Amino acid sequence: MVILNWNTCDLLRECLRSVYASRSCGDFTYRVCVVDNASRDGSAAMARAEFPQALVIENAENIGYPAGNNVGLRALGFGPPPSPLSRRASSGEGGGAGGEGPPRYALLLNADTVLPETALADMLAYMDAHPQCGAAGPKLILPNGELDLACRRSFPSPEVSFYRMIGLSHLFPRSRRFGRYNLTYLSPDEETEVDSVVGAFMMVRREALAQVGLLDESFWMYGEDLDWAFALKRAGWQVRYNPAVTVLHVKRAATRMSHRAQIAFHESMLLFYRKHYAATTPWPVGLLIETGIRLNLAWTRLREFFTPRSPTRKADL
Secondary structure (H helix, E strand, O other): OEEEEOOOHHHHHHHHHHHHHHHHOOOOOOOOEEEEOOOOOOHHHHHHHHOOOOEEEEEOOOOOHHHHHHHHHHHOOOOOOOOOOEEEEEOOOHHHOOOOOOOOEEEEEEOOEEOOOOHHHHHHHHHHHOOOEEEEEEEEEOOOOOEOHHHOEOOOOHHHHHHHHOOHHHHOOOOOOOOOOOOOOOOOOOOEEEOEOOOOEEEEEHHHHHHHOOOOOOOOOOOHHHHHHHHHHHOOOEEEEEEEEEEEEOOOOOOOOOHHHHHHHHHHHHHHHHHHOHHHOOHHHHHHHHHHHHHHHHHHHHHHHHOOOOOOOOOOO
């Protein structure tokens, strides 16, 4: 599994504790690779000192979410060798793995998640029981007990995005037509095939990953998990939501104070639209979509430029 971290030392510690508590719950082995995107809070040093069984990689700069995860995926044997942008700071065999052949699954896990002891075993059993499933994710619960709506999603097609932008998805969340963005018309406890799950906990089958490749590093943050799921679905794999496993997700622990993260969201929306929908969208509709995204992007840049930054505010991502 790959845990990408940026300035969330305490949360990373709790995440790793929960990961290694899973060792006794099921007959499986795993390796943990912590990729640190140039944190300044001692995260990497903490991981090396307190979890020597993990492989820790420190990037010299913050290279973004997909590129950072790809560093870890390559280090664990998925795709080509690790990028020269990173340097290996320490190494170890996570969870007793090693010498047993290539891993069957890759797991992207955010540092701001906490796993129940049986989460890994249960998700592995779920994937084994669904051989056509290329990727799956659990139910993610926020600290206030609410569902993290991003844990099961439809692709933001022009139609789905339009319903969200004009507020129909909020007005009619139970509508199968208007509530597709976050599938709010479905019970949070309904196991189902979806368009995408979220990269905070995304388990991907090795064969599927080999077929579609690593994350697209054209994205800097946001949208890369949707893009990955889009490629998996196009290649004939299923993406499934498994609510039988519940994981705590603090969410945006590293990005909520970041100027660049706010801007990256809209940049990713534009990139995703251009990559997957622009060629098949009538040009008048496409013009409206691009104009809407660009206006939101411009407004976000203006707002963020004039937003005061407190002395304790973390540096931009």
